[in-house]
Amino acid sequence: MFRTILAILGIIFAILIVFFLLSDRERVSTTPLNINLEEIKPPEWKPYLGQGLALINIDHDIEPEWLFLYRDGYSGNQIGGVIYDAQNRPRGDRSIPIASQVPTYLVPYKLLPDYPSSKNKGYLGDKGVDYQTTGKQDVRTPVPQDEKTPASAEVKNRGDRLLIRGYRYQRGGDPVVNRFAVFGWVSPEYGYSGALAYTPGWFSLRNDDPGDWGQWTNAPRDIVTLWAWEPQVDRSNICRVAEWRFQPGTNPPMTWHFLSRYEESFLRFCQKTIPTEPAFPEGQVMAYLLDGNKARWKDANQARTYTDVQIFAITEPEITDQPFENPIAPVDVDFRAHDGFHSMRWLVQMIPPSTIKDPVRWRILRADDR
Numbered sequence: 001m002f003r004t005i006l007a008i009l010g011i012i013f014a015i016l017i018v019f020f021l022l023s024d025r026e027r028v029s030t031t032p033l034n035i036n037l038e039e040i041k042p043p044e045w046k047p048y049l050g051q052g053l054a055l056i057n058i059d060h061d062i063e064p065e066w067l068f069l070y071r072d073g074y075s076g077n078q079i080g081g082v083i084y085d086a087q088n089r090p091r092g093d094r095s096i097p098i099a100s101q102v103p104t105y106l107v108p109y110k111l112l113p114d115y116p117s118s119k120n121k122g123y124l125g126d127k128g129v130d131y132q133t134t135g136k137q138d139v140r141t142p143v144p145q146d147e148k149t150p151a152s153a154e155v156k157n158r159g160d161r162l163l164i165r166g167y168r169y170q171r172g173g174d175p176v177v178n179r180f181a182v183f184g185w186v187s188p189e190y191g192y193s194g195a196l197a198y199t200p201g202w203f204s205l206r207n208d209d210p211g212d213w214g215q216w217t218n219a220p221r222d223i224v225t226l227w228a229w230e231p232q233v234d235r236s237n238i239c240r241v242a243e244w245r246f247q248p249g250t251n252p253p254m255t256w257h258f259l260s261r262y263e264e265s266f267l268r269f270c271q272k273t274i275p276t277e278p279a280f281p282e283g284q285v286m287a288y289l290l291d292g293n294k295a296r297w298k299d300a301n302q303a304r305t306y307t308d309v310q311i312f313a314i315t316e317p318e319i320t321d322q323p324f325e326n327p328i329a330p331v332d333v334d335f336r337a338h339d340g341f342h343s344m345r346w347l348v349q350m351i352p353p354s355t356i357k358d359p360v361r362w363r364i365l366r367a368d369d370r
Contacts, residue, residue, distance in 0.1 A: 037068075040084065044073030048129065058133055058162050059085070059182075059185040059192075067162075069129060072113075078123035079166065081111035109191030110279060111164075111183055116254075121196040123168025127178055134221035135160035152272055160184060162192070163220055169203075177213065180226055182246060184253035193253040193278060197244045197260075201230035207241050231270055233316050236283035239270040258321070267311040277359055281329040281348035282314050284362040298349060298363035302315035306337035314367050325352055329362075332370065343370045 037052045048069040057064045066084045071077045085107045150167040166179030180203055183194035197203065207227045215223055226244040231237075242265035244258045258319050267286065270276065274291050278284045284296055289309045294300040317329040331346045346368050351361040 005098040009294075016057075035106070039067065040108070041070065041082075042074070044082075046073055046077075047071075047081055053084070056083070056133060056184070058160055060160070067131070069124070069131075072123070079125040079127075079129050080113050081129075081164065082122050083109045083111065084107060107114065107188075107191075111162075111192060111194075112181065112196065116190075116193070119193055119196075122198060123179070124164050124181055126168040128167040128175060129164055130167075131162060131164040132216075132220055133162050149351055154179075161221065162194075163223070165216070176211075177204075178202050180244075180258075182248075182256060184256070186253055190254070193256065195246060195248075195256040197226055197246075197258040199228035199230055199242075199244075201228055201239065203228055203244070207243070208268070210239070210268075210270060211272070225260070229268075229270060232267065233282060233314065234278045235316065236278055236286070237270045237275075238267055238283070238286065238314070240265050241268050254330050265312075267314060277361055279317075279360060280316075281346075281350075281362050282316055282331045283365065284348055285331045285333060285346045286311060286314055288332070288364060289333070289337075296364055298365055302366060303364075304367050306335075306339070306342075308338045309335055310337075311335040319350075328365065344368060345370050 011123060037047070045068075048071055053066040053068055054062050056067045059065060067081065068084060069079060069081050072080050110119075113122060114120065115149040162183040163176045163182070164179075164181045166181070167175040168178045169175055178201065179196065179198050181194060181196045183192045185191075186193050202210070203226045204210050204212050205215050205223065205226065210229045224246045226246075228242045228244055229239045230242070232240045240262075243261045245261070246256070247259050248256050268290070269283075269286070274287050275283060278287055286298040287293070288303075289306060289311060292305060292307070294303040297303045311333060313332075313334040315330075317331055318331055320327050322328070326349055328347055328349045331342070331348055333346060334341075334343050336342070346367045347365040348362050349365050351363055353360060
C-alpha cells in the first residue's frame with residue numbers, strides 16, 4: 001500500500017515538473033515584457049495568440065519588438081495587428097533597460113487596420129491568421145554601448161518582411177486563405193507599411209490547384225503571385241480564377257501593393273479534379289473543354305477537339321422537360337483555344353437514370369459558333 005502511494009505521488013510530481021517547464025518556456029518565448037498587457041491595449045482587443053505577444057524583429061535594428069494579434073471586439077471580432085516597439089532610448093541620451101521601462105515607452109505601430117493611404121485596406125483575418133518573417137535583415141541601428149540589458153541578437157522571427165495569412169471558413173468547415181499581407185519597416189516616425197490582397201473566395205499559389213500553399217513552407221519570400229478562386233456557378237462548382245501580383249519593386253514599403261488582373265481571369269472547377277459526370281449541362285461542357293474526353297458526347301464522332309483552353313464565360317441554362325424525359329439545354333460558352341477565340345452554343349441532352357443506382361448523365365449533342 002505504501003509503495004502504491006509513493007508511486008502515485010511520484011507520477012503527480014513528474015506531471016507537475018513537465019507542466020512547469022512547458023508553461024515557463026511559453027512565458028519566455030511569447031511574453032518577455034515586464035508589463036501588464038491590459039495597460040497598453042483597448043479593453044475590447046482580445047489576444048489572438050495564447051500569451052498575447054510574440055517576439056519578432058524586422059525593423060533593421062538588433063533589438064526585438066513584440067507582435068500583438070488581436071480580435072477586435074469593437075468591430076465584429078476580425079483579427080488586427082500591432083507591433084509594440086520597446087524603445088531603449090525613449091528620451092535623452094541615457095538608455096533605460098527594458099525591464100525598467102513603463103508602458104509610456106512602448107511605441108505601438110499599427111499593421112491593420114490602419115488609415116494611411118497605403119494601409120487602409122481592412123483586417124488581417126476573419127477567423128484565423130498565421131505569420132512568419134522572411135529575408136535577411138541588415139542591421140542599421142546597433143545596440144548602444146551603454147545598454148545594460150541588451151536583447152539577444154538571435155531572434156527566431158527576424159527578417160526584413162512580415163507575411164501574414166488570414167483565414168475564413170467554408171461551408172464545409174475547412175479553413176481557406178482569403179487575405180494575404182506583406183509588411184516592411186519604413187521609419188520610426190511612420191512605422192510599418194505594406195500590401196494586402198483580399199478575395200471573397202480564397203487564395204492559392206497555383207491557377208490549376210485551388211489548395212496549393214507549399215511555397216509558404218518552402219520559400220515564402222518568393223511568393224509573388226496569388227490566384228484568387230471565387231465561386232461563380234454554384235450548382236456546377238465553377239470558380240473564377242484571377243491573378244493577384246505583389247508589386248514591391250525596389251521601392252519602400254509605403255508603395256508596395258498587389259495588382260489584381262480580373263480582366264484576364266478565367267473559369268475552372270473549384271476543385272482540383274475534373275468531375276466525371278457533372279450534374280448539370282454547363283458542367284459537362286466545361287469538363288469536355290478542359291479534358292477533351294469524347295465520352296462526354298452522345299456521338300463521339302461528332303466531337304470537336306480543342307486544346308490549351310481557357311474559359312471566360314459560361315451560361316447556366318434553365319432545365320426544362322422538353323423533349324419529355326430527355327431535356328435538351330443550350331449552353332453558351334466564350335473561350336480561347338489553340339486556334340483562337342470562340343463564342344459558341346453547345347446543345348446538351350439529359351440521359352435519365354436507367355436504374356435506381358444510376359446518376360443523371362448529360363451528353364453533348366452538337367456545338368455551333370454563335
